Amino acid sequence: MTILSVKGLSVSYQDKVETRSLLEDATFDLGQSEILGLVGESGSGKSLLCRAIIGLLPSTKLSVTSGDVVLEGRSILGLEEKAMMDVRGRRIGMIFQNPTSHLDPVMRIGDQICEGLFRHGSYSKQDARVQAIELLTQVGFPDPARAFRSYAHEFSGGMRQRAMIAIALSCEPEILIADEPTTALDVTVQAQILELLLELRKKRGLSIILITHDLGVVAQTCDRIAVMREGRIVEIEEKRKLLSAPQHSYTKTLIASHPSFDDHLASRALDDDIVVEEPHIKPIFEVDDLVVEFNAGKSWFRSKAAFRALAGVSCQIFPGDTIGIVGESGSGKSTLARAMIGLTPITSGDIAYDGAVLTLKRDQALRKLRREVAMVFQDPFNALNPRMTVEAMLREVLETQGEIARNAIDSRIDELLELVGLDVSFRPRKPKSLSGGQCQRVGIARALAVNPKVIIADECVAALDVTIQAQIISLFKELREKMALTIIFIAHDLAIVRELCESVIVMHHGRIVEAGRTEDVFDNPEQDYTANLLAAIPNIDPDKPIGTRTVARAIQGN
Amino acid sequence: MLGRYRFVLFRPFQLLPVMFGISVVTFILVRLIPGDPARVLLGARSTPTALAKIRAQYGLDEPMITQYFYFLKNLVHGEMGRSTLYKIDVLKLIATRIEPTLMLVFFAVLLSLVIAVPLAALSARKQGQWPDHFARIAVTAGLGFPQFWLGVMLIILFAVSLNWLPVSGYGKSFEDKALHLVLPCLTIALSLSSVITRSLRAAMISGLNSDIATAARARGVSENTVFWRHVVPNALVPTINLLAVNIGWLIGGTVVVESVFALPGMGQLLVRGIFSRDYMVVQGVAMVFAVATLLINFLADILTVALDPRVKF
Numbered sequence: 001m002t003i004l005s006v007k008g009l010s011v012s013y014q015d016k017v018e019t020r021s022l023l024e025d026a027t028f029d030l031g032q033s034e035i036l037g038l039v040g041e042s043g044s045g046k047s048l049l050c051r052a053i054i055g056l057l058p059s060t061k062l063s064v065t066s067g068d069v070v071l072e073g074r075s076i077l078g079l080e081e082k083a084m085m086d087v088r089g090r091r092i093g094m095i096f097q098n099p100t101s102h103l104d105p106v107m108r109i110g111d112q113i114c115e116g117l118f119r120h121g122s123y124s125k126q127d128a129r130v131q132a133i134e135l136l137t138q139v140g141f142p143d144p145a146r147a148f149r150s151y152a153h154e155f156s157g158g159m160r161q162r163a164m165i166a167i168a169l170s171c172e173p174e175i176l177i178a179d180e181p182t183t184a185l186d187v188t189v190q191a192q193i194l195e196l197l198l199e200l201r202k203k204r205g206l207s208i209i210l211i212t213h214d215l216g217v218v219a220q221t222c223d224r225i226a227v228m229r230e231g232r233i234v235e236i237e238e239k240r241k242l243l244s245a246p247q248h249s250y251t252k253t254l255i256a257s258h259p260s261f262d263d264h265l266a267s268r269a270l271d272d273d274i275v276v277e278e279p280h281i282k283p284i285f286e287v288d289d290l291v292v293e294f295n296a297g298k299s300w301f302r303s304k305a306a307f308r309a310l311a312g313v314s315c316q317i318f319p320g321d322t323i324g325i326v327g328e329s330g331s332g333k334s335t336l337a338r339a340m341i342g343l344t345p346i347t348s349g350d351i352a353y354d355g356a357v358l359t360l361k362r363d364q365a366l367r368k369l370r371r372e373v374a375m376v377f378q379d380p381f382n383a384l385n386p387r388m389t390v391e392a393m394l395r396e397v398l399e400t401q402g403e404i405a406r407n408a409i410d411s412r413i414d415e416l417l418e419l420v421g422l423d424v425s426f427r428p429r430k431p432k433s434l435s436g437g438q439c440q441r442v443g444i445a446r447a448l449a450v451n452p453k454v455i456i457a458d459e460c461v462a463a464l465d466v467t468i469q470a471q472i473i474s475l476f477k478e479l480r481e482k483m484a485l486t487i488i489f490i491a492h493d494l495a496i497v498r499e500l501c502e503s504v505i506v507m508h509h510g511r512i513v514e515a516g517r518t519e520d521v522f523d524n525p526e527q528d529y530t531a532n533l534l535a536a537i538p539n540i541d542p543d544k545p546i547g548t549r550t551v552a553r554a555i556q557g558n
Numbered sequence: 559m560l561g562r563y564r565f566v567l568f569r570p571f572q573l574l575p576v577m578f579g580i581s582v583v584t585f586i587l588v589r590l591i592p593g594d595p596a597r598v599l600l601g602a603r604s605t606p607t608a609l610a611k612i613r614a615q616y617g618l619d620e621p622m623i624t625q626y627f628y629f630l631k632n633l634v635h636g637e638m639g640r641s642t643l644y645k646i647d648v649l650k651l652i653a654t655r656i657e658p659t660l661m662l663v664f665f666a667v668l669l670s671l672v673i674a675v676p677l678a679a680l681s682a683r684k685q686g687q688w689p690d691h692f693a694r695i696a697v698t699a700g701l702g703f704p705q706f707w708l709g710v711m712l713i714i715l716f717a718v719s720l721n722w723l724p725v726s727g728y729g730k731s732f733e734d735k736a737l738h739l740v741l742p743c744l745t746i747a748l749s750l751s752s753v754i755t756r757s758l759r760a761a762m763i764s765g766l767n768s769d770i771a772t773a774a775r776a777r778g779v780s781e782n783t784v785f786w787r788h789v790v791p792n793a794l795v796p797t798i799n800l801l802a803v804n805i806g807w808l809i810g811g812t813v814v815v816e817s818v819f820a821l822p823g824m825g826q827l828l829v830r831g832i833f834s835r836d837y838m839v840v841q842g843v844a845m846v847f848a849v850a851t852l853l854i855n856f857l858a859d860i861l862t863v864a865l866d867p868r869v870k871f
Binding site: 087120 | 768769770772773774775776777778779780783787788791792795865866867868
């Protein structure tokens with residue numbers, strides 16, 4: 001039974017200068033207790049489509065130009081504001097990507113739930129409280145009464161998303177629009193939230209529109225998948241059909257770019273004999289029993305216990321290695337990388353770079369290290385100076401380094417751009433006229449400018465769309481072959497690490513829980529933690545269940 | 559047990575060194591004013607013996623460091639030294655002058671808020687429409703007029719031409735005092751409310767465009783409720799700190815307003831003290847102003863903690 005149908009919906013942007021079409025002729029039906037996945041890159045119009053459905057376009061310069069939205073036989077597009085307010089929340093609820101910014105920081109979670117209850121139901125103050133606590137229990141708060149009087153900042157990202165779901169449920173919606181609900185979360189937490197959505201569908205008969213850029217997320221949760229690109233729905237189909245026999249070329253690219261697991265096993269096996277372990281080589285990085293503690297805040301009258309970001313980490317990284325450091329957020333992977341290049345003060349332990357001990361001859365070791373080690377950052381936009389052209393940024397590094405003659409700098413810039421697959425015509429452009437992927441390529445070019453021996457990439461593809469991710473990963477592979485780089489690749493996305501890295505370090509709570517060759521660790525994880533992490537990865541195979549309940553519980557218990 | 563309010567117990571101890579610093583600075587600065595209190599006091603009648611007698615009487619012939627220790631010793635005993643002009647202890651003198659100033663500051667701030675909050679709300683919710691344009695012009699005007707000029711204009715309009723309110727001075731009975739305070743308060747409020755309106759409007763507009771507001775609207779919450787329940791509480795937090803800083807300024811600013819309206823408050827006392835080189839009065843009033851500013855900021859911190867559960871000190 002169809003509950004919601006969107007018919008030929010078009011949205012365009014209009015200002016004094018131009019009229020641009022942002023959403024064209026979107027048509028789909030949503031069935032009773034169906035989960036429809038809406039997949040596409042950023043800017044493809046997924047969020048806009050959903051905002052248009054509930055009549056909350058993000059700007060007054062946007063308007064619906066044609067089409068209709070029909071909710072149970074009644075058009076809701078032309079409804080006046082007052083009637084629309086009864087549709088929003090009560091009929092169609094919404095949860096968002098970033099629970100931190102969407103929850104009111106100065107209002108108790110319980111009060112935010114009660115707001116929905118009072119708005120759309122008739123509750124006494126007492127009943128509302130009971131109902132709110134019941135909702136908090138349903139979405140998995142271990143201590144719902146406490147959660148009721150807590151504020152958003154007291155919870156982790158995953159729990160905040162649960163709170164937001166509880167708030168949306170308070171209005172008892174029939175349809176839930178989930179706009180990238182798990183993008184900001186760790187894989188294990190993502191699995192828990194997706195499971196929760198599935199459970200709610202089962203219990204309440206909720207229909208869900210799940211927006212995501214991760215094909216893996218929809219493959220395992222949705223019934224049907226709609227693929228969006230440049231404001232159009234290019235393909236909409238039952239998920240198995242879509243995944244096994246994609247019609248549209250873009251869908252094919254999307255599926256091919258997904259760093260899915262199983263099909264890489266075969267190709268890995270072939271590579272195996274090429275990569276020979278050479279234990280007699282001197283390690284380029286040696287970390288010995290490294291401890292990093294942060295002071296959680298000191299004042300005259302009290303000193304808080306220090307937070308242990310790293311609790312005795314030891315590892316060796318050999319030249320030419322591509323090593324992945326994985327773990328949930330807060331596991332200490334970034335701290336390890338930052339400590340390795342001397343950006344974070346060390347509490348105890350040793351770090352040696354190419355034989356030079358960082359703790360002993362700090363200045364000398366750092367000078368060498370900073371010449372030979374380059375870093376690529378997570379957010380490509382913010383890591384580039386918005387006022388500088390691509391050329392100026394590369395020139396700055398080359399001039400500071402001073403190893404290349406001034407007149408040779410020009411040709412070196414061209415060389416670098418070519419190396420990262422950018423055309424020479426990009427030289428005069430500034431970051432704001434570059435896409436995310438292009439920005440990251442510039443970031444990598446800048447890192448390569450120093451002719452590094454080691455590149456440390458900190459979540460450098462996390463902010464990018466999957467197709468772009470795939471491009472950047474293959475760029476890394478290419479660079480590795482060409483330049484014999486050592487790459488330290490920090491990521492929370494294990495699928496990507498598997499794709500790129502030869503060996504992997506798994507971190508949890510500031511310790512290395514497992515390390516070894518990527519295949520060994522991923523195929524036969526020795527630790528439960530690693531196994532859980534692996535099980536939680538969204539897989540493009542629709543028949544594989546998302547991280548099992550036991551997994552979720554085990555992680556939560558930690 | 560006090561949780562995030564623990565700092566209330568410890569903050570006063572942290573303020574002690576700050577107050578010590580203030581006492582040193584005011585003590586030294588006052589003595590940098592050229593002129594001799596004894597000569598000012600005696601005027602034309604001064605003879606070398608009379609001058610020496612006065613200097614000895616007020617300890618002005620001692621070295622600076624000794625004078626400072628007398629000052630500290632007096633402070634510990636709850637005294638601030640004898641005024642050379644009024645011949646009584648400065649603290650007692652201040653006590654007789656503090657009421658008009660307190661009233662002036664309190665009601666000026668209250669009036670500013672009464673003007674600023676609705677004006678900012680109107681302006682933010684009708685952004686780009688004529689109420690907003692009106693409010694922004696008013697704010698710019700309020701920021702532009704200097705207080706000494708605005709005060710005089712208000713006197714001319716309301717006291718001289720319309721004869722509704724007294725020209726200057728301070729009354730005896732409560733009603734009389736209230737009437738005398740209207741124009742001075744208005745003078746301060748017109749400029750103070752402009753500062754607050756501007757910051758509050760900006761915070762409200764960003765609140766209306768925030769994810770918090772979007773999420774609330776997506777739950778079917780009405781625009782009015784979104785505004786008053788979600789936008790305003792979040793916008794108040796930054797405004798409180800701005801207000802605290804401005805009240806600090808305002809306390810110093812009472813000097814100008816009290817002079818214009820001839821209010822017998824501490825600002826006026828300070829001006830007299832400076833002209834007659836009454837060191838004790840000047841450093842006393844300066845100390846009280848400084849302590850008041852510290853207290854206001856302390857209160858603002860407590861209020862911030864109460865309004866924003868994320869804040870810790």
